[in-house]
Structure formats: C-alpha cells, structure tokens
Amino acid sequence: MRLRSSLAGLLTLSAVITACGSTTPEAGDKSEKVAISYAIWDKNNQPGLQQVIDSFQKKHPNISVKLELTPWDQYWTKLQTAVTGGAAADVFWMNPLNLPLYAKNNVIAPVDESKIDISGFPKAVTDGHRFGGKLYGTPMDVSVIGLWYNKELFDQGGVKYPTADWTWDDLKAAAKKLTVPDKKQYGLLSTMWDQGVFYNTVFQNGGYIISPDGKKSGYDDPATIKGLEFWTDIVNKDKYSPSAQAMSDSDGITLFLSGKMAMTFGGSWFAALYKANTETGPKVDFAPLPKGPVKNAAVIMGITNSVWAKSEHPEESAEFARYLASEEALKILSDSGGASLPALTSAQDGYYKAFPGYHLKETIDASLPNGVPFPVSLNTAKWLAVQEKLLPEAWSGKRPTADVAKDIAVQMNEILAKE
Amino acid sequence: MSRRWLVHLVLLFGGIVMITPFVWQVVISLQTVTESMRTPPSLVPSWQWHNFVDIFKTVPLGRQFLNTVLVTVAVTAGQLLFCSLAAFAFARLSFPGRGLIFTFFLAVLMVPGELFLLPRYEIMQKLDWLNTLQALIAPGIFGAFGVFLLRQFFMSLPKELDEAARIDGANPAQIYWHIMLPLIRPGLLALGLLTVMWTWSSLLWPLVVNTDPEQMTLSAGLASLVGQYLTNYPILFAGSLVASLPVIVLFMVMQRQLIAGIAFTGSKG
C-alpha cells in the first residue's frame, strides 16, 4: 500500500498549498492594518523604492506596502487585464502614453491637489500627468534621451568625445570613423525605438508625430520623414549600424554592452543598467544629443504614481502616492542610485553622486531645456501599434521610408478620427 | 558487422544534433555577454558562476521554483485521484448514460486549449483567484486525457477480480482502492509523469493568469526574464537551466516508466 500513503501525502500537501497560495490580506479591522500593493516595471528601481516603502511604513505603521515588479514587456498587458479583472495594484506606475486612456475610463483616481504641492516639479513633466486639466498621478521621476558612447572605441579610433554642440554631421562623421566592418564594430546603433531614437531626430528636424490639436498624424510631413530617414540611411545606406535584422536578433542594449558599438541613443535611466555591467560599464559615458538641422530636441518623459480608482484603500493609497512625490522620498530614491532621476531638482544630487563615472548631471542639465514630451492622443497604443507594424519595412530597406511613413499617416489619421 | 556500424553512426550523429543545444546552453550560461557574442563562437566557459546568483537576485526565481513544484505536485495528485475515480467507474461499473457521458469526456479532448482561456480567466477573476497558485492548480486537476488513459488500464484487468471481491462483500470504492488501484500502478505512473512534464512546462495559462512574479511558475518567469534581460544570453541561459533541470533529472531517473507510458498512449490511443 505504498501508493496509498504517498497519495495521501500528496493530498495533504496540496491542501497546504491551497492554504498558502492565498494572497488575500487578512480581513481584519480596516482602521487597524491595511495592506496595499505597488506595481512598477523597472527592476533597477526595486531596491531604492523598497527603502522608500520602509521609510513610509515607519511613518504609517498601520499601512504595509508590497512592491510588485512586472517587466516592461508585460507590464501594460498585465495592468490592463488586472484592471479589467478588478485585481490591479492599489498604486501603480503610469506614463504619459497610457495615462489618457486610463484617466478617460476612470480607472485611475484624480489627485487631490489641495493636499500636495507640485510646484517644485518641472511643468513639462507634470503636464504629462494631466488629463482634462486634472492631475492623475503624483510626479516622481524624469528621464531624457542622450547619446551613450564607448570611450574605449573613441580612443582607439582617435575620435574626440561627443560634446553638447555636436550636429548631425558631427555624429555621422564620428559614426563613419568608428565603423570597422572587419571587426564587426559599428559606429551608431539604429534601433527602431520611438522614444529613445527616431522621435528625437524627427523633432530635431522640425517634424512632428501628431499635430498640436491631436487630430492629424505628422508622419506624412517631409520634415518628419527626413528625421526617420536619418536612421534608415544609417542602417541601409551608410551601414554604420548592424542591419535591422541583426538588431532584432540581439537588442540594442546588449549589443552596446558587448563593447563593439561606439554610440547609441538611449535613456538616462540606462545608467543603472550600464553601471551594473562590470565589463563594458566603466568604458561608456553619456552626452547630450546632437543638434538637428532645425533645433535641439530630446524626448523627455516622467513616470507618475497613479492610484487605482477601485482600490479598497483609497485613502491609504493616495497617502502613499503623495509620499512618493515628497522630497524625503525622492531623496531616498535618489541616493539609492537606481534607474530613476527624481523630477524634483532639490532631490537630484544623490542620484548624480551614485554614478560618478558618467556625465549625467551635465548631460541632463543641458538636455532638459530642449525637452519635448512624448506625443500622445487618447488611445496612443493603437497608433503606436501601426507604427510598430509598418516601420520594420523601412528599417529593413524593403520599402522606401517615405512610402512607409505615408502609409502610417493614413492609418494613424483613421484612428485619430475615431477618438 | 558493418551494418551495425552504420546504425551507430546515424544514431550517434542524430544524438549529437539532439544534445548540442544543451551543451551550448550550459557553456554560454558560464560566459560573459561579450564572450557569448563572439564569432567564431567559443565553447570555452569562463566560469561566470555569478550569472546563476544574479538571476536569483533580480527575479524571485527561488519562489517561482517553489511555486512550480507546489503546482505540479498538486495538479498531479489531483489528476491521479479524480481521473482514476472516473476511469474506474467508466471501465468497471455500469450505469445508464455511461456511454454518453464518456463521449462527452472524449469530446473535450478534441477541443484546443485556447477555447478555454478567456472564460477561465473570467472565472478566476470572479473567484478573486488571479495571482494565486490555486488559479494554476484548479483547472489543471481536471482533464479528459487521464480518464481515457486509465480507463484502458482498468479494462485490461480480468473480470474475475471484481467478482471475487464482490462475493466477499466489497463495495465498488473498496474494490477501486484496495484491488484495482495497486494493479494499475504502471498506468498511474505514466499519467503522473506525463502530468508532471506538462504542468511544469506549461506557459500560456500561467502567463495570462498570474502577473505577479511572486506567484509565477518558472515557465512564465523565464518569459519575464527575457523582458528584463532582453537578449543577454548568459543570464537567460542560467535561468533556463535552473528552470528545466528538475524535469530533466526526473526523466533520467524514471526514463523507463515515462517512455512506457508514452508508448502506451500510442498503442491504445
């Protein structure tokens, strides 16, 4: 009867599992103990935010906060399903791209502005957290796009490091010198990435993605097309970048970390990621983006902490969201040297000190005045999907960039018309 | 003599093709990113053991490992119990509607799993079971395949067995538990091993239903590892080795039984 006893054992075990698998917080006195959850997508912010949570819990012993990390790839999918299913985190990261959709559907709760002072934050950042004039999340960080470069390759190629007054021509000239096909070394990565790469050149060339009134796509604008062609030329004509297919086989960050890529556009928040790589991390640095034919421009974006409208503990969640925007919390976050640069200038020092090897302060200070918010409409994800579906044809050189861009404009205008 | 040589040659060549990806995985998991992107590829590990430490730091891999073990054990136990109960009834008891109900069971086998996904998700939502292990366990316990498989085993037992037991005054539950179950041990073992294999690896449902990394199983955890490490292969491979090794080891130990079970599904299917 060995089978019987082992089966019985299994059954007991499964009973235990069901018991400990349950995550519902104890339904005790509501005023006594409250457990809320907080969802984020960047693992590099995990340690810093945990410290912030610890400090918050000390101040509010009745509230316990659980940090939930979901990688970017799955974050939005999961958030949307969770919200639909009534199982979202009480407080979660939100970005300007998705905020309008969530705010319009009353999924996130507006912030009571009488209880928080946000005057210390840059308006360009907090405006991204507004919908219909109302603030739908407390500001936390700001990120800018800059030029990451590999100093070792620059030294080897005898090229001067990038400076704030570089132009497109300087960038291309350096990329040319630093491309060594025999060594599979490339000058400039042409990643098919909107926020980090091609929107920047579009704006630098005076182009636009969506008209100020939100009604019309800018993809058929010649200035926009030229901003896109900058990158499709780099990859297909000049060949300063690995091919679109190679860039799909391996992602830009990993390629840059392999030490064979001289330059790449990238976010300020990559600092934490690069620093963690002991091999290539010490060899790289950060500089402002080059000036385009028309103007200086760099996409800036900020993460905001939104409270779920159906949270069972709206008071406590709002309290926590407000705390996340306090100078005290942002200083803790800043000092931890995670991925996030606090949007509050007075709290930024710690962050910069955490990355002594990189010229973050200089670059960010120089870039913020040129900051352009990420273009959004009500349902940004819809037309971003169109862009994502069609642009590979341009990047892989299958069709002329201008044709692809015009196709995107047509489809995007249809979507915008329905909003 | 020479023919045997040829047989070995072909089998060995195929075997190398089979094993090479695994060898590569192990080697790369012990290299740095730069080394993993070298051409020509190098098969020399530089013993970067910290890759195996790093994954545990950034992903709750230990927790996911435990989740996977718990879910697999619970699902397998449930399958064995409920499938054998139903299979016994179908094979050894007669009751009105038996054929019809069994046909319904078989019909379920024909339906692709995707058809269940959206409504099951809604069920879990309503039960407030999203992001819990029971969301992974409950649907996994039930399945028509096991009933079908075990029914074949029960039917192969001689009818004199029940007759004798009934004369001794045993009821069907006693016959099931004391007489029949021990005799279909190979069938239970086959079903158990197959269930372990399938549950351990399943991706789509866990991916959809459990979004909190703390409640994920390894398969979904591996997918989210890609979200964080992109194409940083040394780290990814360290993770996938940790995730897939237990079932590989189980297979090495129970190879005969598993293969016998699969062969059985083929011959009786």
Next chain:
Amino acid sequence: MLLTRERAAAKAAAPPGRRPWRDWLWGYALILPMALGLAVFYLWPIIQTFYLSFTESGPFGGEEWVGLANFTELFGDEEMLGALRNSLFYALIVLAGVPMSIVVAVLLNTPKLRGLGLYRTLYFLPVVTMPAAIGLTWRYLYNGEFGPINWLLSLVGIKGPFWVSDPEFAIYALGIVGIWSSLGYNAVLFLAGLQGIPRHYYEAAEIDGAGRVRQFFRITLPLLTPTTFFVVVITMINALQVFDLIYLMIDETSPALPGARSIVFLFYETGFVQHSRGYAAAIAVVLLGLILALTAVQFRLQRRWVHYE
C-alpha cells in the same frame, strides 16, 4: 474490439441477480468530481467562448453583441490570414519530421543494440525540456551574427540568414525546432508500434528471400500505419497550436513576426495584449473549426492508407 471488451467489463461489474441501482449510484458518485471539473473548466468555457465570439469588448471590460461581425472581419483580416497560412505551413514542416522519427525508431529497434539507453536519453531530452527554455536556446543558436548555426554554415562557405528575424526564414527556423523537439516523442511511439509487429511476418519474408529494404517497405511500413496515423494526427493538432516557441524566439517588434505569427499567437496578442476578447474568441472558434475539419479529413483519408490487422 474495444466494444466487446467494454461489454465484458460491464458484465463483470453487474453480475446477474444483483440490484443494479447501487452500482449506478457508485458510478455517478465516482465520475462526479471529474464531471463537475470538466463542466466548470471545459464545457462552460466552450459555451462562453462561442458567446464571446459574437461580442465586442471594451478596453476595461463590458461587451456588446455584434453578431457575426467578428467573423466577417476575421476573414478579411490580413493578420489572421497570415496566421492561418503560417500555422498550416508550420504544421506541414513538423509533419515532414515524422519520416525521420520512423527511421530513428527502426534503427533503435535493431536487435541487441548496444547503447540503446543512451540513444533513447539523447533523443528524448528535448521532449522533457521546457519549451520556453528550448525557444531561448534556439534563438541564440539561430542568431544571424554570432549564432553557432551560421558559424557552421560559414565553414562550408554559406552565409546563413537571420533565421528568426527574417520573415522568409522564420517559419522554417521554428519548424526545425518543432521537429527537433518532437522527434524523440514520435520515435518512442513508433518504437512501440514496431515492437508490436509479430516476428513471423519477417521470418516468412526471409524465407521468401526478401531483403531488408524490401522487408521495410513490404512489412514494416504497412504494419506501422496505425501508429503513423496516430502520430500524424497528434503532431498536426499540436503543431497547429504552436505558441511557446514563437513567444520566446520572436519579439513583438521583430520584422519576422508577420512570417511567423501563428493562430494561437494572434489569439494571445488579441485577447491578452490588445484586450479585444470578442475578436480573440472568434479566432479561437476558427481554430477549433480548423482542427476539427483537418482531423475529420485525416480520418476519412485513413481508409485509403492505414492497414489494421
């Protein structure tokens, strides 16, 4: 044969002279848990999915009856047609691996083969490995720049493509992994089938002076057809439901996606990324129709080529 056995079992279970209703109760009681589970987690979802396929859902829940609109849209949807094509083509490639597993099984069936255990382990390893892990490994092997496969090809002077980033090659790349990971499973099934062929057929053939090759085509293959039929049907059904490999090997932004996206992948994207549950349900219903239709065709065709003893 199945039926007669069933009757025998039924007879054994209810010897004459006994009141049958006790048995009836026991029967119902024993199948009850499983029947309930199947009703909740299988039957109800099927009905629900059919219902959903006639609705359109909002971004955060709620649905609206739209009749057949999802289906009419589906059949003009380029992505759906592409996914249908990809899934069918993938299934065909994986089916091409079936003869390979017959060969492996025949070789493994060599009498008194040394190292049988080792070979079996090697061929079966991919079967027990998590598909997610398999996908990652092969994604690396397939890398266009530094992947070992293209390196091997370069040794013989071939410049390999970007296997998983080129829409022309991605489906073949996936298919090869599909074959690789199912070869051992199928070989085991065939091995069992081979061992079920009575020795005397071969002995008779040897007396007739038939060579090994002739024996293979005259005896082995025909007598193996029931197994072959089973393997073909199972392989086809599994291949039509491919998801894990694509999810792990090809990114959402990959230029290869149009050439690799399977029906189930599209279902996942639609239902759980874009949250159009109604449309996703319609995709699932079409998949069911496809699988049932193809299986029915297989069963019809089997009369022409499957030999039952």
